Amino acid sequence: MTDTFHGTHVLVTGAAAGIGRATAIAFAKAGAKVSALDRDPVQIPAGDATPGQIHPVACDLSDLAALERIFADLIAARGAVRVLVNNAGVDRRIPLADLDAATWDEMMSLNLDHQAALARLAAPGMAAAGGGAIVNLTSTAWMKLAGTLAAYHAAKAGIVGLTRGLARDLGGQGIRVNAIAPGRVVTERVEAKLTRDWIAETHALQCIPDLIRAEDIAEAALWLASPGARMITGQTLVVDGGVV
Numbered sequence: 686m687t688d689t690f691h692g693t694h695v696l697v698t699g700a701a702a703g704i705g706r707a708t709a710i711a712f713a714k715a716g717a718k719v720s721a722l723d724r725d726p727v728q729i730p731a732g733d734a735t736p737g738q739i740h741p742v743a744c745d746l747s748d749l750a751a752l753e754r755i756f757a758d759l760i761a762a763r764g765a766v767r768v769l770v771n772n773a774g775v776d777r778r779i780p781l782a783d784l785d786a787a788t789w790d791e792m793m794s795l796n797l798d799h800q801a802a803l804a805r806l807a808a809p810g811m812a813a814a815g816g817g818a819i820v821n822l823t824s825t826a827w828m829k830l831a832g833t834l835a836a837y838h839a840a841k842a843g844i845v846g847l848t849r850g851l852a853r854d855l856g857g858q859g860i861r862v863n864a865i866a867p868g869r870v871v872t873e874r875v876e877a878k879l880t881r882d883w884i885a886e887t888h889a890l891q892c893i894p895d896l897i898r899a900e901d902i903a904e905a906a907l908w909l910a911s912p913g914a915r916m917i918t919g920q921t922l923v924v925d926g927g928v929v
């Protein structure tokens with residue numbers, strides 16, 4: 686998709702690592718000017734983007750008041766966001782007995798609330814500029830009944846509802862809203878713990894006996910945000926190598 690997004694302002698959250706970093710790089714390679722938001726420093730290897738093309742934005746997404754201020758400064762400096770990739774999230778195994786109100790709120794704050802907040806902040810600028818696309822990262826984990834992840838599952842299932850609701854609310858303003866549900870993605874975080882058994886189990890689980898890389902998810906995000914997907918909204922694209 687060389688230059689498909691030439692000059693387009695794309696905001697990717699959770700862009701310091703994993704799927705978010707791969708997505709920021711993929712959009713930069715497609716010509717976008719990328720705002721790469723993370724609470725950690727965003728370091729892009731030399732050669733992966735033209736210097737200055739990926740602009741780091743320091744922000745903890747669980748602080749919605751700070752997010753609102755930082756977003757206002759961002760669009761004042763770099764123009765309306767035309768593509769928003771709501772990628773940041775945190776999976777944490779929490780037994781039900783430990784799922785007190787504060788822990789529950791924290792999991793919603795880390796996974797769901799900032800997606801809704803950023804959609805609300807970005808939509809008026811997108812609409813005024815002629816439209817845009819929002820891509821929300823959910824997961825297949827909640828579809829597969831994985832254990833001790835109830836709060837994560839609730840947030841990730843909530844993202845599918847959020848995606849469908851926003852698709853209806855924003856379609857008339859030229860804004861498409863879709864989600865991506867990745868399966869087992871080998872990010873650098875996962876790579877560090879890879880074992881032969883895990884690889885064999887993953888190959889057996891999937892129709893396609895290969896490992897899913899962060900770049901595979903980035904490609905899906907790129908396509909969902911591209912003009913080629915102009916009539917697709919409210920959908921969740923599963924990228925899991927084919928798991929029943």
Ligand SMILES: NC(=O)c1ccc[n+]([C@@H]2O[C@H](COP(=O)([O-])OP(=O)(O)OC[C@H]3O[C@@H](n4cnc5c(N)ncnc54)[C@H](O)[C@@H]3O)[C@@H](O)[C@H]2O)c1
Pocket residue numbers: 698699700701702703704705722723724725744745746747772773774775776795822823824825826866867868869870871872874
């Ligand atoms: N990796 C997988 O196998 C997988 C599978 C299904 C879904 N997902 C989803 O994809 C998304 C990305 O996953 P990943 O594996 O690349 O994650 P990761 O942990 O490798 O990277 C997440 C990034 O988000 C940032 N981040 C997290 N919380 C933040 C906050 N409050 N404020 C600012 N930055 C924050 C982190 O600093 C990190 O850079 C997540 O939403 C995750 O739930 C991942």
